[in-house]
Amino acid sequence: MNLYLPIAEISVNILVLIGMGAAVGFLSGMFGVGGGFLITPLLIFYNVPPAVAVATGANQVIASSFSGALAHYKRGTIDLKLGGVLLLGGAVGSVAGVALFTLLRRIGQLDLVVSLLYVIFLGGVGGLMLVESIQSMRRVSGGGSGEFRRSGKHNWVHGLPLKMRFQRSKLYVSVIPVLGLGFLIGILAAIMGVGGGFIMVPALIYLLRVPTNVVIGTSLFQIIFTAAVTTVLQAATNFTIDIVLAFLLMLGGVVGAQFGAAAGRRLRGDQLRALLALLVLAVGLRLGFELVITPTEFYSISSPTGE
């Protein structure tokens, strides 16, 4: 069942794309992440032009985040105020990110920067998660609970001015790191086509000391908006959103996420994190490999605007 994608301008197999969406949806349901960081590289491996893969990835992320955020909203595990400040930073960040994206595309370095960012972030986050989860597993075998949280301890972030109170998160912190984090996630959403959950979640937990139960809901909530701003901007400036591609991925993703969530409940937290870490590292390595091996064709053609 082949289908021609209008914006990506390639012919693809519908079932492969729905399957891809379902597989990533399954993982995202299982690990509670958006899955953008897996979708975009997979699309690139499937020969979708990187610019289209990135922009369409952002579009797909909206669907899975919205689905997830709805569930968290019903359970009351979203800190709307914290999410609001984060998305303020996120919106500004995504404007900057799309401008940067356009510039990189014009000078022909977009593909490189996308790959490099993936290698750095996936390698970094994957490595840290792997180390952390292995330590946690050791603690379990040593008789501990497996979960750890250094609550009450303060770091440099809590010394910054312009403090604000976030009741639900039981936090009283400066808005600077919150806005800054949102801004960074916005840029990443635009350039990498990710929701940024894989950076947002650890940053909220370890940097801002947000309680774990509201972290995922709040992260998903702000990602919806950052990804939405990114999608509209990409569509208006770079014409790189492929709605047909995005829809096929969403379709698979929404279904896959449900089964993933059920599967996730049967695994222990540290095991889940170790598995996710290995997956993240594998994708990062694969992309890094592409940068190093000698290409078969040294030359490439593009239009002056990068299309």
Added chain:
Amino acid sequence: MTGRQRTRTHSLSPSSGGIAAALMVIVALLGPARAQQVESFEIGLSTNEIAITSDFTGARLVVFGALDNADARLLRQQRYDIVVALVGPRRPVVVRKKERTLGIWINRGSETFNASPESYALASTRPLSDITRESLRVSLSLGIDDLRLNIRDPETVGAAMATEPVGQVIIGESAVDGEGDAVVNRDQYASALRRIRMESGLYNQSFGSVEFVSPTLFRADLRLPADLPVGRHTVRAYLFRSGVFIRGDSERLVVVKTGLESLIDDFATRYGFLYGLFAVALAIFTGWFGRIVFKRD
């Protein structure tokens, strides 16, 4: 040639129209005998528009043409050569070259060609090098190797893209491919461009694919690639006699895309902002719908 000149001067003044007409008849009578043969050369297309759907996987385009009034002896000796080319819309491109830097491959050098045809399909009676000399091929922009990728005056690029010369005028694009010291380097990029487009089938040429079906009628088989670019294409035909270019003809061919995909593409380019909003709405709806279908919490 004096007769012809006089004709022209006379025809400028309306009062001497009669004399001019008389002289023209004489010229017409004398012409063929003096300047050997005046071949008439024309091509025809069955349609001026090709609509391709998204599942288009390439096609053949057959161009018929007539060569009348040819010298029968030369025709027998196969001294006439015909080349037919379909030249795609000219658009600017950037060719980049990757180099290993700090262990990874990065785009370093780049060259811009301001008016390279997006596609090029050529059919000819014989290999181009047997038909005519290199310098003429270059000035005619004939064949993939000598295809012109640049037009000197950037101002005319837009015009050249919009209006490829039609009719008899097929020489006369003022153009160069690189100047001065950078020529060698630029040639690398130009040949890379030709090579990549040949590998993808966008540029192709085949020899022996123009055949005479009767002493005056010929047909040319052109190969259209699957990703034939949309826009204005020009079919150009060249007639050579003993290696000398004598006549040309050209026809315009417009390639359009049809179907849902092209509608989406069109909408996305024209109303990007609205399209983006729609994409967001679709994503939110899908996410919400998925929640309803699988109520698990």
